[in-house]
Structure formats: C-alpha cells, structure tokens
Amino acid sequence: MTSPDRLVSRRFANIASTTPFQLTWDYLRDIDYENRRLEPGVLDFSFGDPRTMPPETYVGALHDAVTPRNASWFAYTWYEPAAQEAAAASLARLTGLPFEPADMLLTNGGFAALTVGMKLVADPGDEVVYSLPPWFCYEPMAVEAGLTPVKVSVDRDTLDLDVAAIAASITPRTRIVIVNSPNNPTGRVYSPEILTRLGGVLADASARHGRPIFILSDEPYNRIVFSGERFRTPAEFYPYTLIAYSYGKTLLAPGQRIGYLALPPTLPGREALREAALPLQIAVGYAFPNAAMLHALPELEKQSIDVAALERRRDMMVDGLTEMGYEVHRPQGTFYLFPRSPMEDDAFARSLADRGVLVLPGTVFETPGFFRICLTATDEMCERALPTFAAAIENAKAPAISG
Ligand SMILES: Cc1ncc(COP(=O)(O)O)c(C=O)c1O
Incomplete structure (x- = not known):
C-alpha cells in the first residue's frame, strides 16, 4: 500500500x-x-x-453575455478584441498611459495574471521581493513557479514601502519586485515620491547586475480609492513594469473570474513578452477567462x-x-x-x-x-x-x- x-x-x-x-x-x-x-x-x-x-446591472450584463450571437460564441477564445479594446481604454483613462489593446493579456482573474507575470520573466532560482504584510498567495505562487520569496517589512509606522529595505534585499538573482497599491491589507496607496525612489533603486540595481528587474504591479484595487487620493501605477515611474488586474474587486464578484496582465506602452521589448504570453497561458493550464466573461467585459468595464x-x-x-x-x-x-x-x-x-x-x-x-x-x-x-x-x-x- x-x-x-x-x-x-x-x-x-x-x-x-x-x-x-x-x-x-x-x-x-x-x-x-x-x-x-x-x-x-x-x-x-x-x-x-x-x-x-x-446588483441587477451586473446580473443583466452576465445574462446578455451568455446569449449567443453566433455559432462560435462559446468557442475557445483567448483575447477577444472588443474586450481588449475596452480594457485598454479604461486603463489608459485611469493611468494616463496609452495602453494598446494587443498588450492587454486577458486572464481568468488576478491570480492567473500574477502567475503568468512571474513565469513570463523569471526562471527557477530567481528571487522575488515583496513587502510584509503581503497578500497570502505571493509566497505559494512564487514557490510553485520555482522562485525564491524575499520578504521585506513595510515601515510599521507609516505602512509605506520601505524603499531602503527593498534596496538592501536586492541580489544578482533578484528578478521581480511585487508592488501592491492600493494595498491589501494596509489600505495604503503609494505616493509618486515613493514610486519614483523605488524606480531609481531598481534602475540602478538592474544596470549593476546587467539584466532588468521587473516590478509586478498587483493592482486589483486600483479603482477602489477614496476621496482626496489618486492612484498612481508604478508603470508611470519605472518602464519594466507588468500590471496585474482583476475585475473581482471593482465588481465585488471574485468568483466570476476575469482579469488581465497588461504590458505598458513604455515597456522596452514588450512585443517579445506579448508573443510569449499566449503559449505560456496555454501551458500553465489555460489561464484565459471563459467566453461569457470575455463577452461581458466591455459592459463590466462601466460598472463598479x-x-x-x-x-x-x-x-x-x-x-x-x-x-x-x-x-x-x-x-x-x-x-x-x-x-x-x-x-x-x-x-x-x-x-x-x-x-x-x-x-x-x-x-x-x-x-x-x-x-x-x-x-x-x-x-x-x-x-x-x-x-x-x-x-x-x-x-x-x-x-x-x-x-
Ligand atoms: C492583493 C491581491 N492580489 C490579487 C488578488 C487576486 O484577485 P482575484 O481573486 O480576483 O484573482 C487578491 C484577492 O484577494 C488580492 O487581494
């Protein structure tokens, strides 16, 4: 036995x-x-x-999306162009960066966007740095990808990123720094000053070690920001940034899986990453949203x-x-x-x-x-x-x- x-x-x-x-x-x-x-x-x-x-508006959008308009409505579907266009336009409005529809790599939620992001740029043995308190799944996902988690505490008084501690944690094996703003669980939205300093540290370290360190910007709460605050994506401040997004938070429907990994227009060589993403999404177990969620996306983009x-x-x-x-x-x-x-x-x-x-x-x-x-x-x-x-x-x- x-x-x-x-x-x-x-x-x-x-x-x-x-x-x-x-x-x-x-x-x-x-x-x-x-x-x-x-x-x-x-x-x-x-x-x-x-x-x-x-809300009825949400349920209505789903009903509409499961009503087939043609024979291939529920066929294998990767990145539905209408969905990519709606997602790119919305992220461009939010961040001021002109995202291209082809760079919106639609996934079945933020989980898949993060795992695809990690596996797209990091190899087993590479290190991924993130701040404590973290979202629960960074460590298991990094370990599953064969990466080594490196943990740094936030500043416990301000709950802001401790950029000096992140700088001190970088080694020649560092490939990814995860930034989660607005942050779960602290609720902190990181300021342009902090993101500028982080970008400077990563640019220097990348030059020193001869390969880019990526920010994996985990932003599922980027629309859930309170009055007087403005969300700023790390992509505005550092070119080697991948953005992971989930619609599960903005719509408070986390069981309906849809999200994306976005490649900012400022990311050097993003065409190669764009082309690598599709086979990777297939290979990790079909990390695409189901067809109905893709059809619903342009309408869901209008809701919150x-x-x-x-x-x-x-x-x-x-x-x-x-x-x-x-x-x-x-x-x-x-x-x-x-x-x-x-x-x-x-x-x-x-x-x-x-x-x-x-x-x-x-x-x-x-x-x-x-x-x-x-x-x-x-x-x-x-x-x-x-x-x-x-x-x-x-x-x-x-x-x-x-x-
Ligand atoms: C910080 C953070 N990242 C990613 C996710 C994953 O989001 P989803 O379940 O919508 O894929 C969550 C969900 O709780 C989260 O809080």
Whole structure:
C-alpha cells in the first residue's frame, strides 16, 4: 500500500508548507472558522466576499453575455478584441498611459495574471521581493513557479514601502519586485515620491547586475480609492513594469473570474513578452477567462461597487475604533482596515472570535501586532460589531487579576 506522502508531489508539499498558507489554515482551523462563520449572530469580517445580493446591472450584463450571437460564441477564445479594446481604454483613462489593446493579456482573474507575470520573466532560482504584510498567495505562487520569496517589512509606522529595505534585499538573482497599491491589507496607496525612489533603486540595481528587474504591479484595487487620493501605477515611474488586474474587486464578484496582465506602452521589448504570453497561458493550464466573461467585459468595464458607500463605512469604523482607543490608519483605498492590535500575538483576534466577531490576526500576514477587518461587510454588521470591538479593547487593557 502506498503511503499518502508518496502520492502527492514534492511541488505540492512545498506549496502547502509556505508560511501564509500554514498560518492562515492553522488559525482558521483553531477558531473553527468553517462552522463559526455560519452561526447565527456571528459577524464575519475575515475575507473580501460580498454580503448582499449582486446588483441587477451586473446580473443583466452576465445574462446578455451568455446569449449567443453566433455559432462560435462559446468557442475557445483567448483575447477577444472588443474586450481588449475596452480594457485598454479604461486603463489608459485611469493611468494616463496609452495602453494598446494587443498588450492587454486577458486572464481568468488576478491570480492567473500574477502567475503568468512571474513565469513570463523569471526562471527557477530567481528571487522575488515583496513587502510584509503581503497578500497570502505571493509566497505559494512564487514557490510553485520555482522562485525564491524575499520578504521585506513595510515601515510599521507609516505602512509605506520601505524603499531602503527593498534596496538592501536586492541580489544578482533578484528578478521581480511585487508592488501592491492600493494595498491589501494596509489600505495604503503609494505616493509618486515613493514610486519614483523605488524606480531609481531598481534602475540602478538592474544596470549593476546587467539584466532588468521587473516590478509586478498587483493592482486589483486600483479603482477602489477614496476621496482626496489618486492612484498612481508604478508603470508611470519605472518602464519594466507588468500590471496585474482583476475585475473581482471593482465588481465585488471574485468568483466570476476575469482579469488581465497588461504590458505598458513604455515597456522596452514588450512585443517579445506579448508573443510569449499566449503559449505560456496555454501551458500553465489555460489561464484565459471563459467566453461569457470575455463577452461581458466591455459592459463590466462601466460598472463598479459603490465606492462612496464603502468610504462612509470606512469612516464609521475608523472613527468608532479610534474613539475606543485603537490605533488605526485611515486607509486610502481597498476593502480593508489594518488596526494595531492591543496584543502582539493572535490572542486578540481569538478574543474577538470568542465574542462572535471574526477578523484575521496580523500573524497570518507575518506582521504580528495588527489585525485585519474586511469592509465588504454591511453597514449593519459594522454597527453591530462596534460594541464588541469596544469590549475587547477594554478587556485587553484591563490589568490582569492575580492571586
Ligand atoms: C492583493 C491581491 N492580489 C490579487 C488578488 C487576486 O484577485 P482575484 O481573486 O480576483 O484573482 C487578491 C484577492 O484577494 C488580492 O487581494
């Protein structure tokens, strides 16, 4: 009889043992997340999923897209030209860069855009640098691609990129620096000054080591930016930038998979990357969106969640938490708040879970001393949770009773 550990590949074992997967699964198992989240009265702020019925306009666009207009409506489809044109025009409006439709490499979501981006320019053994707290999947995806993750902390006071720390982490094997702005989980939108400094560091290091270092700009939240802020893509500041985008956030429909990897018009030699992308997308397991999502894309480009309502919810939560004594940055974009936790380990998130409010502790983002609240919850959930946040911080601050 073959033992189970001889059945699965070493590749899988390596992925499963990556830090964020381990930490997240351990935490969710410990708090019995799968059952707790369904208990009546429990308020779940753990992940960026929708909590209300999808808007009729969104559903209408999907209905329309599954109504065939010709015999090849559901044929194998890679990059539908109408979809590429709509995506290029929209990204050009957002960034001011004249993206070409042919450079919009449509994928089944941000996950696929990131994996195609990594495998397009990096070889096994190359290093990929990213900042902590990270999105959970950078490490497993890098490991799966045979790349070595190199982690650098953000500045813990400002939650901004620590450009000096990134510079110090670069070696001759560095091939990719992932930049995620607006950032999950900090909500930070990186400024032109920071991106200019990062571009300078990478240009110098690329020249020193004799090959370009790429920025893989992970921007699924680039439309979820609050008033007074402006998103700037790293592509404006550094030519060797690949942009990964997902429609799952702007439309709050992450299960409907569509996104793209975009090659900016300023990227030297992008024709070679454009040509390499198609066979790569096939080879990694058909990383293309399904035909209906491609047909829907021009209409979906016109739609968005209500960002103003999200901003009001952000303000209600930030003001409420601050009044209770939490230290919390006012996020400039995204769905997330990343307050400081009154405790370094994940005991505080567990104490909230015991009281029926589910959040993720900073430990799962390899950044102890913080916790993440996801604002895709409804206003009503937020209002009901505030007294629990108040009781939990009071309890954490109360001196332990001894004797
Ligand atoms: C920072 C970041 N990048 C990429 C993704 C992947 O997006 P999608 O699931 O829409 O492909 C997510 C989703 O949570 C994310 O937060």
